[in-house]
Amino acid sequence: MTIGSTQSGILWFLLVLISLINKSHGTYVDIKDLGAKADGCFDNSKVLMDAWKKACSSAEPSTVVIRRGTYMVGPVMFQGPCKAPISVRSQGTFIAPVDINKLKSQDGWIIFQSIDDFTLSGGTFDGQGSEAWSKNDCAKTGKCSSLPINIRFNSLRNSIIQHVTSRDSKLFHMNVLSCQNLTLRRLTIVAPENSLNTDGIHIGRSNGVTIRDSNIKTGDDCVSLGDGSQQVLVEKVTCGPGHGMSVGSLGKYHDEQPVTGVTIRDCNFVNTMFGVRIKTWPASPNGLARDLHFENLEMKNVGTPIMVNQEYCPYNNCENQAPSRVKISDVRFKGIRGTSSTKLAVQIVCSRGIPCQNVEMTNINLVYTGKDGPAFSQCANVSPRLSGHLLPPACTAKS
Numbered sequence: 001m002t003i004g005s006t007q008s009g010i011l012w013f014l015l016v017l018i019s020l021i022n023k024s025h026g027t028y029v030d031i032k033d034l035g036a037k038a039d040g041c042f043d044n045s046k047v048l049m050d051a052w053k054k055a056c057s058s059a060e061p062s063t064v065v066i067r068r069g070t071y072m073v074g075p076v077m078f079q080g081p082c083k084a085p086i087s088v089r090s091q092g093t094f095i096a097p098v099d100i101n102k103l104k105s106q107d108g109w110i111i112f113q114s115i116d117d118f119t120l121s122g123g124t125f126d127g128q129g130s131e132a133w134s135k136n137d138c139a140k141t142g143k144c145s146s147l148p149i150n151i152r153f154n155s156l157r158n159s160i161i162q163h164v165t166s167r168d169s170k171l172f173h174m175n176v177l178s179c180q181n182l183t184l185r186r187l188t189i190v191a192p193e194n195s196l197n198t199d200g201i202h203i204g205r206s207n208g209v210t211i212r213d214s215n216i217k218t219g220d221d222c223v224s225l226g227d228g229s230q231q232v233l234v235e236k237v238t239c240g241p242g243h244g245m246s247v248g249s250l251g252k253y254h255d256e257q258p259v260t261g262v263t264i265r266d267c268n269f270v271n272t273m274f275g276v277r278i279k280t281w282p283a284s285p286n287g288l289a290r291d292l293h294f295e296n297l298e299m300k301n302v303g304t305p306i307m308v309n310q311e312y313c314p315y316n317n318c319e320n321q322a323p324s325r326v327k328i329s330d331v332r333f334k335g336i337r338g339t340s341s342t343k344l345a346v347q348i349v350c351s352r353g354i355p356c357q358n359v360e361m362t363n364i365n366l367v368y369t370g371k372d373g374p375a376f377s378q379c380a381n382v383s384p385r386l387s388g389h390l391l392p393p394a395c396t397a398k399s
């Protein structure tokens, strides 16, 4: 059969179109083509690694595609650097082995490491943690290192994590370490209120991390910022149940880096133990937390909505009661309103060794939900600068 000029014109047009689409979208690697099985039993770890290696070595932008289905996945590390921008696009659910012994080979279940221009879009990561929680003895030993974190982001740069769900992690849901310019948005994080140490997102030693438009329900801090967290923005996040959002804890270890430039704004806290907190250990080495802004926060039935605690000592196993040497300065609490479920709505207990400096409180309106008296606030080693409407009145009880 001969091809007429109209037909060849259409064929030519289609070829150009296909090459244009290929150019703009780059290389696709579908894990199904490499033998992935969404039956909830087959271990897809090796298939995922093969897909990643193929995409990562592509000289043009690449995408690993995960279609709908439930995939059993063992410990996996998505390791860079890659040759070009790379994405993982998932509509699937990954489930982790229940048995923690199957996850001993690395300190997280899923690890993304040393990648620039990375995008993770979609997907559910189910840590199947309920058995691990019952064996968690962190409270007694102070160490939880034997339990894997659901997802680790190590040394990512200029990257985006979006539309991801993390559920029932065995320990923290997400850990961000040594990242630069990382945005996490539209995340859903879920674990039961009584699950131990299931922090939502922990950030450490990173610069330029944004968390926004997300919903976190968990058994520990929704967001916690460890040492070296710099230029961090948390906005439009709903937290609860959980322990609220924290700077710290700081001052437990030597060589901790300063925490600077943190803004938590436009967030909702619902039925959480705390709202926003800064916590440092007693008897700490020198440290620094500066330039911390907490603004426009709505509290609903929150234990203590505002807290600075420089005598942080969970489980009361601190031998040395010397003051914390973490210096806290330039802190602003502004526009924080709603209800507290304990009378102690505001507690600012700074170090008697190094008092807090330049703390500002503006427009606080917190009402205790109980009937046995109004909310009060407690201060120590701080003289906050006050303005606007303040309820409870600042520093009504001196400690």
Ligand SMILES: *[C@@H]1O[C@H](CO)[C@@H](O)[C@H](O)[C@H]1NC(C)=O
Binding pocket: 117, 118, 157, 158, 159, 160, 181
């Ligand atoms: C940060 O990362 C995003 C996403 O990759 C990118 O679009 C943006 O240009 C980066 N910003 C800077 C300052 O490099």
